[in-house]
Amino acid sequence: MTQRMHAMALTFAIGLGLAGGVAAQEYPSQPIKLVVPYSAGGGTDGVARILAKELREALDQTVIVENKPGAGATIGHDYVARAKPDGYTLIVSANTLAVFDLMYKNLPFDPAKAFTPIADIANSPMVLAGHGKLPYGNLQEVLQANRGKGKPLYYGTAGVGTPMHLAGELLAFRTGERFEHVPYKGSGPALADVIAGHIPFGVFGLSSTLNHIRDGNLKAFGVFESERTSLDPELATMAEAGVPDAAAPLIYTVLAPAGTPEPVVRKLTSVLKTIITGEAIKPLFAAQGFVPQYGTPEQVTRTFNAEAARWKHVLEATKVSFQ
The missing domain is CATH 3.40.190.150 (Bordetella uptake gene, domain 1)
Known part of the structure; x- marks a missing residue:
């Protein structure tokens, strides 16, 4: 190194x-x-x-x-x-x-x-976002509900090797939970599938999700930043969501x-x-x-x-x- x-x-x-x-x-x-x-x-x-x-x-x-x-x-x-x-x-x-x-x-x-x-x-802050009608209030509820199901937690991104993919792998590493990456050809198709409920979660740039979060089409479960972002200070960081050392600027x-x-x-x-x-x-x-x-x-x-x-x-x- x-x-x-x-x-x-x-x-x-x-x-x-x-x-x-x-x-x-x-x-x-x-x-x-x-x-x-x-x-x-x-x-x-x-x-x-x-x-x-x-x-x-x-x-x-x-x-x-x-x-x-x-x-x-x-x-x-x-x-x-x-x-x-x-x-x-x-x-x-x-x-x-x-x-x-x-x-x-x-x-x-x-x-x-x-x-x-x-x-x-x-x-550009990245966020773990889920379908707007998911019955979870925070990330810990998501993780707890997924335990014992014998299935991974599926999340979509803009593709293999993207910053969003790395952020998802970091989250899996820090939580010790099973995550399954679903790569798309761009953030647009991945975002559309999460909004439609075809896949439960996705990691996206806040730039493409903020309006959808505000109008309720998406739920935000944590921003991959060490501090709350000025773009929307109401969004919790991953540390605040219960996952320390998961910042991925x-x-x-x-x-x-x-x-x-x-x-x-x-x-x-x-x-x-x-x-x-x-x-x-x-x-x-x-x-x-x-x-x-x-x-x-x-x-x-x-x-x-x-x-x-x-x-x-x-x-x-x-x-x-x-x-």
Whole structure:
């Protein structure tokens, strides 16, 4: 783990050290591609499209969102890892990138070396939600009712290897209960089945569930955060629901290919800091269930290292298969 943890920091240092003959004032001189490694309509796509609009205005340049889903988000990441490191191909990633090499065999890129960190941009709380007419008032009632049935607790997510899948596995690990993951091709179909009662539970980004929770189509049984979210302070955290150490923050991050020149990294980081720390972004993000969260490239690296260590322990203990 030590070599792995130093690798991303080293990649960052190398990336900042390569000027590549590109001056900050010359960038950007052509359209920027913002890659989303998931299908359109999901949480990552939502935050990317808000960000793209803000970047267009801040940089006075076209910013195109391009969805490249598949293989647990590895296709989109591989595409960006192989792209020319000139700042014109970026990806909106998540902190689960830190454990891609633990999740997938024969990964075509090294998560710790393939990217230059640019900035953390947002947090999207995840929630365990159930069908609105379930006869349970809280998570402990759910777990108690399920014990002795000889059946697992089924939960749907946007797919294998997604942050929601990891959160569900973490919940199973912390409770010691039997959970059965039901992967869907995107959060939309999974959410529709939970609302319709075809499957009892799902783990989703709060962005896609908050309105359904408020109108009673869904019940929230715990948010995977260490503190109550500002998006809806009435929602209990997993710790408050009786499951300690089950926080699984979903942090969105902008990355560039490794070796992106220093002036380009500096300009992107500066522009993103202005956007994410400004007041204008808050209502745009909040409307879709995101909380602005700016993090420097160094903070991106620290989060990567911490997530790699934490999830390594959980995934080795649970022996989850992502194939």
